[in-house]
Amino acid sequence: xxxxxxxxxxxxxxxxxxxxxxxxxxxxxxxxxxxxxxxxxxxxxxxxxxxxxxxxxxxxxxxxxxxxxxxxxxxxxxxxxxxxxxxxxxxxxxxxxxxxxxxxxxxxxxxxxxxxxxxxxxxxxxxxxxxxxxxxxxxxxxxxxxxxxxxxxxxxxxxxxxxxxxxxxxxxxxxxxxxxxxxxxxxxxxxxxxxxxxxxxxxxxxxxxxxxxxxxxxxxxxxxxxxxxxxxxxxxxxxxxxxxxxxxxxxxxxxxxxxxxxxxxxxxxxxxxxxxxx
Numbered sequence: 001x002x003x004x005x006x007x008x009x010x011x012x013x014x015x016x017x018x019x020x021x022x023x024x025x026x027x028x029x030x031x032x033x034x035x036x037x038x039x040x041x042x043x044x045x046x047x048x049x050x051x052x053x054x055x056x057x058x059x060x061x062x063x064x065x066x067x068x069x070x071x072x073x074x075x076x077x078x079x080x081x082x083x084x085x086x087x088x089x090x091x092x093x094x095x096x097x098x099x100x101x102x103x104x105x106x107x108x109x110x111x112x113x114x115x116x117x118x119x120x121x122x123x124x125x126x127x128x129x130x131x132x133x134x135x136x137x138x139x140x141x142x143x144x145x146x147x148x149x150x151x152x153x154x155x156x157x158x159x160x161x162x163x164x165x166x167x168x169x170x171x172x173x174x175x176x177x178x179x180x181x182x183x184x185x186x187x188x189x190x191x192x193x194x195x196x197x198x199x200x201x202x203x204x205x206x207x208x209x210x211x212x213x214x215x216x217x218x219x220x221x222x223x224x225x226x227x228x229x230x231x232x233x234x235x236x237x238x239x240x241x242x243x244x245x246x247x248x249x250x251x252x253x254x255x256x257x258x259x260x261x262x263x264x265x266x267x268x269x270x271x272x273x274x275x276x277x278x
Contacts, residue, residue: 012253014151020253021155024246028162035239039169042232043176046115115228116177117273119170122224122237123182124278125217125271126167128193131185132213133160135197136206146202152254159210159247166240173236186277204255211251212269218244219270 112120133156140148140156171181185193193213200206221241225234 012256014149017149017151017155017250017254020250021151021158024162024243024250025158027246028165028243031239031243032165035166035169035236038232038235038239039173042115042230042236043173045230045232046173046177111278112174112179112276115230115233116174116179117276118224118228118233119173120179120182120278121220121271121273121276122240123167123170123174124185124187124276125213125220126163126170127182128185128187128190129163129210129213129217130160130167132193132197132210133157133163136200136210139197139200139206144201145206148203152203155250155254156210159214159250162243162247166243169236169240182278187271188275188277189271207251207254211248211255214244214248214251216269216271218248219267223267223270 136145137153137156137160139145140153167182174181193209196209197206200209218241221237221244224237225241228234228237
């Protein structure tokens with residue numbers, strides 16, 4: 001199917017979509033123990049080294065941080081490459097660009113600083129995804145999206161639950177650091193996302209919007225892997241990123257698109273910390 005053609009309905013097999021959804025859930029469940037362990041270690045590192053939570057790393061990667069994260073980064077890089085487009089460019093309206101891996105993250109402002117600013121951004125993005133899938137499920141239930149195959153609804157509810165799990169893990173890091181949890185979607189981009197959700201009238205429209213959010217989340221985690229100071233922060237981000245990438249790959253299938261690995265993994269869709277409004 002041409003990538004330029006916009007599908008009017010679900011293009012794949014329900015059996016295949018259910019299988020893909022089951023694979024994503026299997027990976028998610030398999031990574032949960034490591035994700036919780038890495039997040040707990042991150043909380044401990046922040047408590048033991050308060051400065052880690054109050055500053056962002058200098059440009060470039062030191063050897064110890066790189067070696068600590070390279071194993072899990074490799075897994076997420078593979079997953080991200082698998083769901084990238086064949087030209088490596090953004091589709092649709094691009095999100096705010098983020099610094100390339102190895103560059104310093106933006107200066108911290110507001111209630112959260114340093115690594116905790118990146119953690120707060122992660123929670124906001126996860127909450128945004130949860131809200132988007134929830135709105136889609138509600139719209140489908142109200143008959144606003146036409147005929148919705150059960151396999152499509154199953155994927156939406158599965159992805160929504162997984163994003164909620166990720167938000168819970170990150171929020172726990174914030175509360176353990178004595179910071180308030182992030183509730184709602186305190187992002188400057190949320191108004192545009194909500195407006196776009198209100199205008200979609202079919203499955204492909206919802207899938208394409210969800211794909212933009214999944215791409216943004218996955219690439220933000222890739223960016224975070226190279227821009228947080230705490231080693232456990234690198235591990236936590238690298239544990240979650242493959243699941244977000246698998247969501248994106250499944251949405252490509254739902255849209256009738258078959259992604260080809262890109263030569264280089266982009267971060268042009270990664271969210272910037274200054275998108276936060278808290």
